[in-house]
Amino acid sequence: MIKSKFTKVLVLLLSLVLIMAAFTGCIKKKEENIDKKSEINESNKVGAIYPLEVEDDFGNKVTIEKEPLRIVSLAPSHTEILFAIGLGNRVVGVTNYCNYPEEAKSKEKVGDFFNVNVEKIIELAPDLVIQYGQGKEEVNKRLKEAGIKVLSYEPESIDDVINLIDELGKITNRQRAAKMTIVDMMAKRDFVLSVVSGKEKVKVFYELQAKPLMTAGPGSFIDELINLAGGENIAKDAKGKYPQFDLEQLIERNPDVYLTSKYGENKTVDSIKSRDGYENINAIKNDRVYILDPDIISRPGPRIVDGLELIARKIHPEAFK
Incomplete structure (x- = not known):
């Protein structure tokens, strides 16, 4: 009888231990998931401070008041950079030649390098326009009069591209994604250099x-x-x-x-x-x-x-x- 009662108590204690372990495990798992989610959410917010003073490749100084959420790209290469650092959902306008990645084809078209549809850009109400080269003076003037920030870049080497990706990462608060893209690029470059060395x-x-x-x-x-x-x-x-x-x-x-x-x-x-x-x-x-x-x-x-x-x-x- 005593043995039977002891067995029941032992079983009850073991059950409580298992329940507590499972409960603790769930809490720990939940905490890990929360930490992981927080890490993902914070992965690209590592110190961008607005307003942010920016100077482009042509000496134009622009103040970015807040994190750009609507961006127009006036070059296929710029479009590829923006998508590579996870900003595809913020790109609201691209050129007729922006065909990569596939998602870029579905974005609103605003002309091309030679013929920019200024009215269309203004209609899209972007926070930021990024163009290749200096662009046309009249186009730049009209965009600025409309209160749209314009930055101009013309990278001429792999290092220039890497620097631009880093720069756009800072401007858009996607520093970590930009760094990851740069690391991948440098790894590919170094691989090729080692093979032909x-x-x-x-x-x-x-x-x-x-x-x-x-x-x-x-x-x-x-x-x-x-x-x-x-x-x-x-x-x-x-x-x-x-x-x-x-x-x-x-x-x-x-x-x-x-x-x-x-x-x-x-x-x-x-x-x-x-x-x-x-x-x-x-x-x-x-x-x-x-x-x-x-x-x-x-x-x-x-x-x-x-x-x-x-x-x-x-x-x-x-x-x-």
Whole structure:
């Protein structure tokens, strides 16, 4: 009888212990979830202070009074940056050429680099407009008169892109997301550099357009990508970033790799190889002519490091096997 009572008490005590453990576990789990949720909520709010004084690439000083919640992007590369740092839901207007990521295609269109629809932008009531280059003076004036903040950026290297992502992260209070994007970019860049490290430089020509023949000269994005990818740009001493290039000079310098991209042209590898005078160029003879995606290799946004890898794989395919 006593043993039976003792057993019942023991079972009751064990049940209470299990209940308390489960209860404590639930509380701990709930606390962990709350902490995790708080961490997510705070992950991109690590110190932005408004009003924030900002100076863009052209010396324009702008005061950002509060966290921008409605943004118009006037460049595909800027659009890609904004989406990359988690601001897709704040982008209310983009250009006709903003096609990446897929969600960007559904945003309101406000024209393009050459023809900006100012009325449409004002109608969208953005807190901030980000454009590539200085933009048109009249457009800038009208936007500012409407009380819209305008910032202008023109990154010209991978480092410039990284700095811009960091800057936009601060302006929009998405610092941590910006840092994560930058880390990913630097990892991809460093991977490519390590793969081509020590490889012999390969002579490369990049065709911007055929008639007249134009290329990417010193200081251009393509020039930097070719150099980082283990190539030698045969137009490295040309005058200007995008100069004309003589056919005679092309044949004389004899590139081993011929790169180009499609910009609405009816261009194929065969059409390039069949051009008069091209038959003696090494790149033509050795079937090393490549047509690349212009959106990846020339947009100064997060995917520019993908462009670097793409070019490196064409210049040094053996290094990636």
